[in-house]
Amino acid sequence: MKVIVLGSGIIGTASAWFLHKAGHEVTVLERQPGPAQETSFANGCQISVSHAEPWANPSAPMKILKWLGQEDAPLLFRLRPEWLQWKWGLNFLRECTPARTADNIRQIVAICEYSRQTLQAVRAETGISYDHLTRGILHFYTDAKEFEDSLPAAKLMRDLGCPRESIGADEVVRIEPALAKIRDKIVGGDFTETDESGDVYKFTTGLARKAAEGGVDFRFNTTITRLLTEGTGAAAKVTGVEIINPDGRHQVLRADAFVMAMGSFSVPLLKPLGIDLMIYPGKGYSATYKVLDPDAAPSVSLTDDGYKLVVSRLGDRLRVAGTCELNGYTRELNTTRCEAITRRTRELFPDACDYENPVYWTGLRPLTPSNVPYIGKTRFSNLFLNAGHGTLGWTMGCGSGRAIAEIVSGRQPEVDFAFTGMPRHVRNPHPVTTPAQV
Numbered sequence: 504m505k506v507i508v509l510g511s512g513i514i515g516t517a518s519a520w521f522l523h524k525a526g527h528e529v530t531v532l533e534r535q536p537g538p539a540q541e542t543s544f545a546n547g548c549q550i551s552v553s554h555a556e557p558w559a560n561p562s563a564p565m566k567i568l569k570w571l572g573q574e575d576a577p578l579l580f581r582l583r584p585e586w587l588q589w590k591w592g593l594n595f596l597r598e599c600t601p602a603r604t605a606d607n608i609r610q611i612v613a614i615c616e617y618s619r620q621t622l623q624a625v626r627a628e629t630g631i632s633y634d635h636l637t638r639g640i641l642h643f644y645t646d647a648k649e650f651e652d653s654l655p656a657a658k659l660m661r662d663l664g665c666p667r668e669s670i671g672a673d674e675v676v677r678i679e680p681a682l683a684k685i686r687d688k689i690v691g692g693d694f695t696e697t698d699e700s701g702d703v704y705k706f707t708t709g710l711a712r713k714a715a716e717g718g719v720d721f722r723f724n725t726t727i728t729r730l731l732t733e734g735t736g737a738a739a740k741v742t743g744v745e746i747i748n749p750d751g752r753h754q755v756l757r758a759d760a761f762v763m764a765m766g767s768f769s770v771p772l773l774k775p776l777g778i779d780l781m782i783y784p785g786k787g788y789s790a791t792y793k794v795l796d797p798d799a800a801p802s803v804s805l806t807d808d809g810y811k812l813v814v815s816r817l818g819d820r821l822r823v824a825g826t827c828e829l830n831g832y833t834r835e836l837n838t839t840r841c842e843a844i845t846r847r848t849r850e851l852f853p854d855a856c857d858y859e860n861p862v863y864w865t866g867l868r869p870l871t872p873s874n875v876p877y878i879g880k881t882r883f884s885n886l887f888l889n890a891g892h893g894t895l896g897w898t899m900g901c902g903s904g905r906a907i908a909e910i911v912s913g914r915q916p917e918v919d920f921a922f923t924g925m926p927r928h929v930r931n932p933h934p935v936t937t938p939a940q941v
């Protein structure tokens with residue numbers, strides 16, 4: 504079958520890789536000059552199955568209210584006269600009930616675990632090197648109440664098969680000695696030794712290169728402007744995609760199937776087809792520093808609970824990422840937020856890095872209210888979705904690519920997940936929800 508993948512972030516590239524392996528003839532369309540130049544460029548780099556708790560959870564509404572208007576808040580709603588933002592906000596509140604949070608966590612853990620195993624298999628098969636470390640993720644707390652509140656979440660993760668162990672402050676520093684300077688501020692932590700980290704950009708570009716060598720046709724500098732459709736009801740299908748070529752010419756490309764993997768930008772492209780995806784861009788920041796003293800910089804990937812920042816060592820660089828601003832599609836850098844990241848990193852690891860020359864970046868997380876992505880079918884028989892991976896697109900990337908290739912090939916992926924427009928395949932006995940067709 505001839506398949507066109509729309510977008511070449513981690514999700515589109517992994518989709519193309521697995522579609523090609525499944526025997527399809529694959530073309531990837533991407534507006535940037537190469538893969539992974541938007542949200543998959545400079546993220547937190549954690550493969551964090553252990554951090555599957557979505558932002559939508561019972562404690563979120565109060566925290567968000569408290570943070571409203573606070574310029575350096577970890578999660579900031581900038582209220583706009585925009586229907587999608589308000590609708591998204593209401594849906595977010597709906598996902599904060601204990602029952603929905605628990606079901607979302609189960610699904611996220613399932614797809615993340617499937618994805619980590621898939622990533623490990625791809626790594627072994629391709630030999631792509633991407634500054635990856637398999638030293639686990641250490642989450643540390645500086646607020647006693649936050650630490651206490653984290654204990655049930657850690658237990659839930661253990662119940663779901665994820666070895667997230669709650670530990671004391673001395674154990675935190677034993678696992679990551681670079682935290683010794685702030686030992687007196689740490690109240691506890693949890694450690695998941697099966698988690699990993701690695702450079703998403705290096706991985707995605709490496710995978711795209713291997714896929715291209717295998718015959719996948721990547722067309723960069725190509726802007727997708729419209730999907731063309733025909734038929735109604737069960738006969739509705741996509742007939743082509745309208746693009747602007749690198750030389751400025753308009754063209755329509757035809758294929759048997761289309762996979763939407765344009766992150767936050769999937770929404771405006773699908774709207775004219777009557778498909779309303781509940782995805783809102785969540786602007787996040789990262790700072791990358793050159794490591795000056797390798798022993799003073801951490802080499803275990805960290806989550807700093809107090810500041811909601813993640814830290815990953817990427818060879819001779821240190822990446823620190825986090826914060827979220829719901830403020831439309833702007834990627835403008837806010838100096839206050841950038842400086843807050845550097846201030847905190849310098850406080851944690853004073854002599855480790857060159858803090859005078861940080862490289863700041865922003866990216867738009869394609870956030871669904873539940874943080875459960877859309878992977879699956881639409882009411883157009885040959886249009887498939889792989890979008891809305893929110894805070895965990897790198898963690899879920901390889902698994903989402905593998906799953907969509909299964910679905911496009913007419914098979915049900917072997918993972919307990921509510922694939923869009925498909926009956927849920929359940930391996931564990933717990934409440935089942937079937938997602939609506941979109």
Ligand SMILES: Cc1cc2nc3c(=O)[nH]c(=O)nc-3n(C[C@H](O)[C@H](O)[C@H](O)COP(=O)(O)OP(=O)(O)OC[C@H]3O[C@@H](n4cnc5c(N)ncnc54)[C@H](O)[C@@H]3O)c2cc1C
Nearest residue numbers: 510512514534542543547548549727766787895896897898
């Ligand atoms: C600050 C920050 C930290 C993060 N940390 C982590 C982490 O530690 N671990 C983790 O698992 N996840 C993390 N994430 C989330 C992760 O980065 C995203 O979920 C993931 O990158 C989304 O991938 P994607 O392929 O869906 O989107 P993208 O990477 O944005 O890919 C979509 C592609 O579609 C292309 N496109 C869009 N519109 C068009 C068009 N009209 N024509 C042609 N092409 C188009 C874009 O150019 C882009 O390349 C983080 C995100 C941020 C912002």
